[in-house]
Amino acid sequence: MNHQYDQLRADGPILMQRRGQGSVAYVVGYQAAKQILGDHERFVKDVRNTVPPAQRSPAEPANDMFSLLYNNMLGTDRPDHTRLRALVSRAFTSRHIQALAPRIQAIADQLIAAFATQAEIDLIDAFAFPLPIIVICELLGVPVEDRASFRRWSHAFIGIADQAYAYGQSLTEFVQYISRMIAERRANPRNDLISSLVHAEEQGDRLSEQELFSMIALLIVAGHETTVNLIGNGMAALLQHPDQAALLQREPALIDAAIEEFLRYAGPVEMATMRYAAEDVQIEGIMIRCGTPVVVVLAAANRDPAAFADAAALDITRDARKHVGFGYGVHYCLGAPLARLEAAIAFNTLLARLPGLQLAVPANQLQYNEGTIVRGLIRLPVRWQAPATR
Ligand code: HEM
Numbered sequence: 001m002n003h004q005y006d007q008l009r010a011d012g013p014i015l016m017q018r019r020g021q022g023s024v025a026y027v028v029g030y031q032a033a034k035q036i037l038g039d040h041e042r043f044v045k046d047v048r049n050t051v052p053p054a055q056r057s058p059a060e061p062a063n064d065m066f067s068l069l070y071n072n073m074l075g076t077d078r079p080d081h082t083r084l085r086a087l088v089s090r091a092f093t094s095r096h097i098q099a100l101a102p103r104i105q106a107i108a109d110q111l112i113a114a115f116a117t118q119a120e121i122d123l124i125d126a127f128a129f130p131l132p133i134i135v136i137c138e139l140l141g142v143p144v145e146d147r148a149s150f151r152r153w154s155h156a157f158i159g160i161a162d163q164a165y166a167y168g169q170s171l172t173e174f175v176q177y178i179s180r181m182i183a184e185r186r187a188n189p190r191n192d193l194i195s196s197l198v199h200a201e202e203q204g205d206r207l208s209e210q211e212l213f214s215m216i217a218l219l220i221v222a223g224h225e226t227t228v229n230l231i232g233n234g235m236a237a238l239l240q241h242p243d244q245a246a247l248l249q250r251e252p253a254l255i256d257a258a259i260e261e262f263l264r265y266a267g268p269v270e271m272a273t274m275r276y277a278a279e280d281v282q283i284e285g286i287m288i289r290c291g292t293p294v295v296v297v298l299a300a301a302n303r304d305p306a307a308f309a310d311a312a313a314l315d316i317t318r319d320a321r322k323h324v325g326f327g328y329g330v331h332y333c334l335g336a337p338l339a340r341l342e343a344a345i346a347f348n349t350l351l352a353r354l355p356g357l358q359l360a361v362p363a364n365q366l367q368y369n370e371g372t373i374v375r376g377l378i379r380l381p382v383r384w385q386a387p388a389t390r
Contacts, residue, residue: 005300006312014286024293025277025286028300030307030324032283036275036296037328043275043294044077045331050278050291065168065175069157071210072218074273074331081330084215087200087207089334091139091193097337100135104342107134108349116353120360123380127350128231132342136223139338140216141192142181149177154224157217160371178216193219226268227339229376231346234262236366236380238347239359241314248316249351255344258316260323262343264302265314267325270375272296298324299375356385 005028008015013029027033036043048056073084090096111130115121130147137144156170182198189195194216201212238245238258248258275294280287288294302323305311309318326333333339350357359366360381367378 005297005303008297009300009304012286013284014288016286016288019293022289022292024295025288027294027296028304029284030301030304033296033298033301033324034328035283036294037272037324037331039281040077040330042278042281044278045075045081045273045275046077047276047291049077050276065171068175068210068213069171069217070214072214073334074218078330083206084211085334087197088193088215088219092334092338094337097341100139100338101341101345103138104131104135104345105349107131108345112349112353120381120383123235123350123382124228124232124377125379127346128235128380129228131231131346132227132339133224135338135342136220139193140219140223141185141190141194142220146177149173150220150224153177154221157221158225158371158373160369160374174217175213178213181216182212222335225374225376226335227342229268229374230259230262230339230343232377232380233266233268233375234259234343234347235350235382236359236363236377237262237266237314238316239357239382240363242358244314244316245351245357248347252348252352254316255348256340257319258347259340259343260320261314261316261318263325264308264320264323266375267298267302267323268374268376269325269327270297270299271373272298272324272327273331273373296324298327354382354384357382358384 008026009028013027013032015026015028016023017026027036044050073081076084108127108131111127115126121127129151133147133150134144137147137150142150153170153174156167157174181194185192185195185198186202189199197207197212197215201207201209207215238248244258248254272295275296277288277290277292277294279290282288302308302325303311307322308320326336326339360383366380369376369378
């Protein structure tokens with residue numbers, strides 16, 4: 001995939017692709033990507049904001065399944081975005097997240113203990129998926145036992161098809177589940193994030209019912225579809241570069257730099273969500289007309305040689321912190337501190353407990369899912385030299 005981005009980047013930082021009567025702008029250069037993500041005045045998330053306020057038709061109050069699930073902060077602009085983000089931002093600050101470290105370590109240890117005596121496992125199923133899911137379920141206060149259903153619903157939400165399950169059916173079940181959870185918390189509030197959101201909704205002016213549903217859906221999906229793939233993609237990249245794996249094993253203190261490099265080199269979010277030009281904007285000689293949908297291809301920007309020397313190489317000693325794997329600007333990933341902490345614990349624990357960790361299939365047999373937003377492996381078969389020790 002990445003070599004295709006190299007070809008696209010050669011054709012310019014922004015590619016206009018015709019769609020119907022208009023075009024879509026695909027942004028593949030790093031500078032242009034940052035400029036657009038950082039300019040929330042001229043590149044908006046809600047298409048209605050591309051029309052001057054006086055000409056906007058009043059928003060229809062919709063209560064269909066789609067509005068209930070997708071009316072979240074990622075699709076809104078100021079002032080709604082600021083209000084929605086503020087409601088949950090405290091729970092995700094670095095200070096709050098650091099306090100979870102012992103619990104995350106305990107979960108990682110427990111997961112490894114469960115497969116330690118086996119010779120080979122699928123690292124996605126046995127570790128990379130359950131670790132962040134258990135953490136986000138505990139944080140939100142949703143039952144971990146329901147995680148198989150969450151996985152199906154999350155996949156449907158971001159457009160990864162499950163053959164056995166229709167998209168509509170999955171989303172209907174998701175709405176019903178959230179609805180039951182809200183009713184339950186309303187009756188019996190607890191000390192968890194969902195209870196505090198339900199409380200905010202009861203205050204009326206802070207969160208509408210539709211926004212409450214969408215917020216819970218976004219947090220469940222974001223918690224399910226991303227960190228699993230940072231662990232999976234990062235580990236797959238590392239195991240294909242044994243020199244880098246050996247270096248990280250020798251020097252675990254490199255972990256923070258390594259995580260940033262994994263986010264740059266094989267970040268889980270391939271493309272940012274859609275933006276729209278709110279006026280005619282010229283960027284690097286390309287005119288983007290008002291109303292044009294704009295897709296920033298984060299994976300391409302992160303491999304731009306104009307921003308990163310030797311961009312195609314995995315180098316855990318480089319300073320990759322300016323990558324856009326978590327986005328940039330006002331919609332910068334809310335869960336970044338959590339994802340970084342989980343990944344750091346995951347990598348250091350796996351490398352310490354599983355000596356000689358290696359791929360159990362040739363790298364060219366690794367299969368990625370087919371979604372366009374999230375990039376992740378379907379399976380990651382690995383083996384190691386000796387039975388794991390505690
Ligand atoms: C490695 C893991 C993760 C990656 C790579 C990632 C990536 C991203 C990216 C690229 C964006 C911005 C999208 C855009 O501007 O169109 C974003 C936004 C967001 N992420 Fe993450 N994410 C990760 C983990 C998480 C986790 C664990 C959570 C929390 C549950 C989370 C919650 C969010 C939320 C709520 C937003 C919307 C922020 C806003 O609109 O202000 N993410 N994430």
